[in-house]
Amino acid sequence: MIRLEKRPTPSKMWTYLTPIVAVLLTMIAGGLMFAALGKNPVEAIRTIFYDPLFNEQFAAYSRPQLLVKAAPLILIAIGLSLGFRAGVWNIGAEGQYIIGAVVGGGVGLAFYPSGSPLIFPLMIVAGGIGGWAWAMIPGLLRVWFNTSEILVSLLLVYVAEQILASMSLGLMRNPEGGGFPGSRNFQQWDAVANVELIPGTGMHWGVVAAFLAVIGAYVLLAKHVLGYQIRLTGAAPRAARFAGVSPSRLILTCMGISGALAGLAGLFELTGPAGQISIDFNSGYGFTAIIVAFLGRLHPVGILLAGLLMALTYIGGELAQFMLSVPAAAIQAFQGMLLFFLLAVDVLTNYRIRLARTDTKTGAA
Amino acid sequence: MAGISLELLLAALMVAATPILLAAIGETVVEKSGVLNLGVEGMMITGAICGFAVAVETGSPTLGFLGAALGGAVLSLIFAFLTQVLLSNQVATGLALTLFGLGFSALIGQSYAGVKPPPTGDIDFGPLSDIPFIGPVVFSHDIMVYVGILATAAVWAFLRYTRAGLILKAVGESHDAAHALGYKVVRIRILAIAFGGAMAGLGGAYISLVRVPQWTEGMTAGAGWIALALVVFGAWKPWRVLIGAWLFGGITVLQLNLQAAGIAVPVELLSMSPYLVTILVLVIMSADKRRAALNAPASLGRVFHATS
Numbered sequence: 001m002i003r004l005e006k007r008p009t010p011s012k013m014w015t016y017l018t019p020i021v022a023v024l025l026t027m028i029a030g031g032l033m034f035a036a037l038g039k040n041p042v043e044a045i046r047t048i049f050y051d052p053l054f055n056e057q058f059a060a061y062s063r064p065q066l067l068v069k070a071a072p073l074i075l076i077a078i079g080l081s082l083g084f085r086a087g088v089w090n091i092g093a094e095g096q097y098i099i100g101a102v103v104g105g106g107v108g109l110a111f112y113p114s115g116s117p118l119i120f121p122l123m124i125v126a127g128g129i130g131g132w133a134w135a136m137i138p139g140l141l142r143v144w145f146n147t148s149e150i151l152v153s154l155l156l157v158y159v160a161e162q163i164l165a166s167m168s169l170g171l172m173r174n175p176e177g178g179g180f181p182g183s184r185n186f187q188q189w190d191a192v193a194n195v196e197l198i199p200g201t202g203m204h205w206g207v208v209a210a211f212l213a214v215i216g217a218y219v220l221l222a223k224h225v226l227g228y229q230i231r232l233t234g235a236a237p238r239a240a241r242f243a244g245v246s247p248s249r250l251i252l253t254c255m256g257i258s259g260a261l262a263g264l265a266g267l268f269e270l271t272g273p274a275g276q277i278s279i280d281f282n283s284g285y286g287f288t289a290i291i292v293a294f295l296g297r298l299h300p301v302g303i304l305l306a307g308l309l310m311a312l313t314y315i316g317g318e319l320a321q322f323m324l325s326v327p328a329a330a331i332q333a334f335q336g337m338l339l340f341f342l343l344a345v346d347v348l349t350n351y352r353i354r355l356a357r358t359d360t361k362t363g364a365a
Numbered sequence: 366m367a368g369i370s371l372e373l374l375l376a377a378l379m380v381a382a383t384p385i386l387l388a389a390i391g392e393t394v395v396e397k398s399g400v401l402n403l404g405v406e407g408m409m410i411t412g413a414i415c416g417f418a419v420a421v422e423t424g425s426p427t428l429g430f431l432g433a434a435l436g437g438a439v440l441s442l443i444f445a446f447l448t449q450v451l452l453s454n455q456v457a458t459g460l461a462l463t464l465f466g467l468g469f470s471a472l473i474g475q476s477y478a479g480v481k482p483p484p485t486g487d488i489d490f491g492p493l494s495d496i497p498f499i500g501p502v503v504f505s506h507d508i509m510v511y512v513g514i515l516a517t518a519a520v521w522a523f524l525r526y527t528r529a530g531l532i533l534k535a536v537g538e539s540h541d542a543a544h545a546l547g548y549k550v551v552r553i554r555i556l557a558i559a560f561g562g563a564m565a566g567l568g569g570a571y572i573s574l575v576r577v578p579q580w581t582e583g584m585t586a587g588a589g590w591i592a593l594a595l596v597v598f599g600a601w602k603p604w605r606v607l608i609g610a611w612l613f614g615g616i617t618v619l620q621l622n623l624q625a626a627g628i629a630v631p632v633e634l635l636s637m638s639p640y641l642v643t644i645l646v647l648v649i650m651s652a653d654k655r656r657a658a659l660n661a662p663a664s665l666g667r668v669f670h671a672t673s
Binding site: 004006037089091141144145146147148150151152154155156157158159162163165166170287288290291294327328329330331332333334335336337339340343344346347350351 | 475586
């Protein structure tokens, strides 16, 4: 009979090992899935995890893509992780990402075609505020009415998608676009184009912001009183309240930071890789970032690594789609599997597994 | 408002309410046992594709619905294993279920895009369906509409009048006390989760086999989340969940009708209305803190680890 015994404190070793074990298990299960799809599992896994980085033919294109894809994931996941640590579940980052892009983009378009260098910073601020405001809706409803922030933030994703559709078909449609849906292309507007800062690296302002967020979150958690409050609330909510932490303020702060970062991610994506507001502007980064946050153990450095790994599965997935005609959906299932395995092996962090024969224990509690 | 007949509206409402009703009734049982499964959306979409695939391959909608229930239940057992045996966080695991379900269903569904499923016929009530007004509204639907209502009644009776229902509620209110009394907390919860998965699967299949009826990726479009909100709206009481489902069905049908009628309101605003109304209702229901706390199962979402 296998018994679980709660560890007094989470195991340090397993905290670091579980993400690695989870990735390995996902590779095995994913390989089985690819085999079931009639693909060579070894080849598929190699195409996803190895070829984008080291294949001579593809690496030149794929490597810069790594930072491009990882940046929004890391930026969003950093914000989410602060809330998750404190038991504040913002799962609507996808919506905040959209609204950040729409608000930031809207502010920019209001000044079109000005060439002022101030517009891009202004758009960044507007994007952050847009995401922040969208996250404040579930935050304030939670604080005022005790409404589940999980459900509200998620439902607002669907509302944001409708706003996005409305904007790209109406208000923000490119007047010179020949009636096609979608806004002007920000990439073709030099004053605001979020271009590659160092050629050949994929490094754009969003990547810079993501790195800054990692450092900021690290310092916040290690040194700042807010970081202490977040960690305390996560570990012992009642103790935190006695210690003078205001739950309402903490909820609003966590929701606000995560919303603002998601909004920023949306704005950088809009002015960079995406280029324009269109109906299919959002591509699920807000949801994948949830996996990134957990895979990174809600720790800033972990999230940095997890973001890069998850970006790799995106790029490798595209490659596998192209090379082996593995369906795009397989990658999504693959990413979901990763979170499953992570949560499953996490039991080892918090519990010790004991093989105990129940009959030898005579009722000892 | 001209051109929208109340009779057709009410008839369509019953159909529109069915998927979220089925899923929400299942989730009510799950939450009554003290488990918060946020994976309803993932189980619904999995049910949608499993039901669709089975129905297309066998030509039988009945087998399709059975396959959907099975698919949803199997997926929910992953959640059950992770949260009940490996003691993982229920919120995170529920989300994982949804993310995985969306990807997995898209994967299976690839070869089914554009396929037409076998039609699910309406039940023949004979002369009853000829009654003016009541006939078309109440007695002109397919079997799943009535299954939804019967399931509501069954769950209500189960929770209220049976010993098993009482034990289930005890587990949800205080798993430690229930455990001390000798009830198998984990086993009961796993059964409840599987039931919730099967019901969500049925709800999903109703969307792909009857409401739409065809397969597209992500076609549940938040129905699972609305079902979760319905449980809160219904204060964990089956009949109130039913009323909530009809209310949301009504709003969905009304906004679709208004879109079709070309009324001078932006289409996007109408399309987002079901979500906005859901949020509004959630706010109203949770605003009264005392009542909300009274109705919610006390052990909801808490990890149970038997120490002895």
